[in-house]
Amino acid sequence: MVATVRCEEIANEKFTGFTANENWCLLEEAVQSGPVAGFGKKLNSILCTYLSEYDAEATYFDEGVRSAKRKQLEEKLLQLVQPAYLSMLGHLRSGTLEKFKEAFEEALNGGEGFSLAARNCTQSYMALFDERCTDANVELANWDCSKVRDKLRRDIDTHIASVRAAKLLELTSSYEAKLNEALAGPVEALLDGANNETWPSIKKLLQRETVSAVSGLSSALSGFEMDAKDKEKMLTSLQDYARGVVEAKAREEAGRVLIRMKDRFSTLFSHDSDSMPRVWTGKEDIRAITKTARSSSLKLLSVMAAIRLDDDVDNIENTLTSALVDTKSNAAVADKSITTFDPLASSTWEQVPPAKTLITPVQCKSLWRQFRAETEYSEASRRNNNWMPPPWAIVALVVLGFNEFMTLLRNPLYLGVLFVGYLTVKALWVQLNISGEFQHGVVSFELKFFIPGFLVIRLNIFS
Numbered sequence: 145m146v147a148t149v150r151c152e153e154i155a156n157e158k159f160t161g162f163t164a165n166e167n168w169c170l171l172e173e174a175v176q177s178g179p180v181a182g183f184g185k186k187l188n189s190i191l192c193t194y195l196s197e198y199d200a201e202a203t204y205f206d207e208g209v210r211s212a213k214r215k216q217l218e219e220k221l222l223q224l225v226q227p228a229y230l231s232m233l234g235h236l237r238s239g240t241l242e243k244f245k246e247a248f249e250e251a252l253n254g255g256e257g258f259s260l261a262a263r264n265c266t267q268s269y270m271a272l273f274d275e276r277c278t279d280a281n282v283e284l285a286n287w288d289c290s291k292v293r294d295k296l297r298r299d300i301d302t303h304i305a306s307v308r309a310a311k312l313l314e315l316t317s318s319y320e321a322k323l324n325e326a327l328a329g330p331v332e333a334l335l336d337g338a339n340n341e342t343w344p345s346i347k348k349l350l351q352r353e354t355v356s357a358v359s360g361l362s363s364a365l366s367g368f369e370m371d372a373k374d375k376e377k378m379l380t381s382l383q384d385y386a387r388g389v390v391e392a393k394a395r396e397e398a399g400r401v402l403i404r405m406k407d408r409f410s411t412l413f414s415h416d417s418d419s420m421p422r423v424w425t426g427k428e429d430i431r432a433i434t435k436t437a438r439s440s441s442l443k444l445l446s447v448m449a450a451i452r453l454d455d456d457v458d459n460i461e462n463t464l465t466s467a468l469v470d471t472k473s474n475a476a477v478a479d480k481s482i483t484t485f486d487p488l489a490s491s492t493w494e495q496v497p498p499a500k501t502l503i504t505p506v507q508c509k510s511l512w513r514q515f516r517a518e519t520e521y522s523e524a525s526r527r528n529n530n531w532m533p534p535p536w537a538i539v540a541l542v543v544l545g546f547n548e549f550m551t552l553l554r555n556p557l558y559l560g561v562l563f564v565g566y567l568t569v570k571a572l573w574v575q576l577n578i579s580g581e582f583q584h585g586v587v588s589f590e591l592k593f594f595i596p597g598f599l600v601i602r603l604n605i606f607s
Contacts, residue, residue, distance in 0.1 A: 147205035151213035154201045158194045159220055165190060168225075175228045179235040184281045187228070191221055191284050222285050232280045233292045236273060241299050244269040248307070257367030258311060262304045270297065308368065315364050316382065319357045323386045326353045331393045336404060338447035346390060347453055354386045387453065394451055398502035401448045402511050405441040409519050412437035434519075441515065442469060445508060450493060451500040458495050463487045463505070468512045 162168060168190050174180050198217060202210045244265055251261035273296055277289045330349055334342050358379050365375055397404070413433060416422050446461035467488050488505040492498055503511070 147209040148213075151202045151205055151209050154198055155213045155217040158198045158217060159224075161197075162190070162194045162221060163224065165194075172225075172228050175231050175235070179232060179239060179276070179280075182279065183229075183232050184279055184283070187225055188283050191218075191225070191282070194221070195284075218284065222282075225282070226285070226287070229280065229282060229285070229287060233277065233289055236276045236280065237292055237296045237299075240269050240273045240276070240296060241303070243272075244300055245303060248304070252307075252311075257369075258308065259367060259369035262308075266297075266300055266304070269300070312365075312368070312378070315361060316378065319361050319382060320385050323353055323357050323382070324389050327386065327389045328393050331390055332397060335394065335397045335448065338404075338444040342447050343452035350386060350390055350453065354383055357386065358382055390453065391451055394448075395502055398448045401445060401503065402515060404448075405444055405511070405515050406518060408444055409437045409441045409515075412440055413519075438516075438519070439469065441519075442512070445503070445511065449501070449503045449508060450496045451502060456495065458493060460493055460496070463493075464508060464512075468509070 167186070171180065171183070171186055171190075175183065180186070195214065195218060198214055202213070247269070248261060248265045251265060252258065256264075270293075273293060277293070281287070281289075327350065331346055334345050334349075361382055362375070362379060365378065370378075414422055442464055443461070446464050449460050449464075450458060452458070467486070488509040490505045493501060493505060
């Protein structure tokens, strides 16, 4: 009984003394703000000091009681210092993780392969953590730091995975941007100059740029040591993206096909075969020029009607030509007989899947009708643009007006009157835009100018 009471008193005195120990208090305070070098040795030294004092003072008491009380004291002391030890491990874990991130980023920036950098940095900094844990270990406690170590490993793996995903996204985005730049502009230019070689040229361009991008991405992915299936999936996705760029640009240009058709018609109609502005002399075959310009515009429409990146063959151009240009076909459509079949009365093209259709047959028919209506004015205006009288009329004017011409020469006053009259008529001609009204037809001109004038004169007479 005496040994029990006395050993318990000694143990309590040593525990109280430990809690008030200045070295312990400083160590506990320091570990709250960051890692402490030699933490394990310092803490173990303080613990051993107080346990040794207990052993010295309780040495004359019963050994069984003395050992039991010493064990209780040791447990209380270790329970007291364990939070500080856990804080120390937390600092070691977070510090090691930050240093790993810095070293990993530096290795990647230095051109080291991703997987190799991840592997080397992981091994290096896990070994550093183990070394620091040994330094922080308390010999008396024999605590296990495996949970903290596992947490550090999970954090490192998570960081590697996030960086890997970001790097892969950056790589794919980079090659997608290169493909978009390499394909969008040239495809637009090829579609603008639509001809028989447009889609073969686009297909060659797509294959060339796709092979180049896939090869570059494949080389860049070699440092990631990816699974073969994942790598193949990424390369296939890049190929699909390249094709999607071409198809998206084709659909965008198909939405502007009417503008393209009118621009092409205007260019061919107003320029000769040498791309020089056409000089209209009145001897040109307007009908032939118009037919050539419209045929070229129809060619553009047929090229833009469907996506042709595969080796499939279609009959779109022949269908459009027979339905919209050929005279016999147009007459058959206009006849509207029951037995007549309109090849454009459909929402799909023969031998063309809906997914590859850019402009349906019905839309082509509507676009062509609108195109014809908006370009007929150019043809009509050129037909009516020759204001010069025929040669025989010019000869008749010279012969029959010879006497009047001589009279004007003998009396200059007549010339002044005619000049003033010319200026007056010229001013009225420009102000009333008479040339423009004549382009709409002689009947329109008469209805707008002569008939209202005649009515005004008649009303003045009756009034």
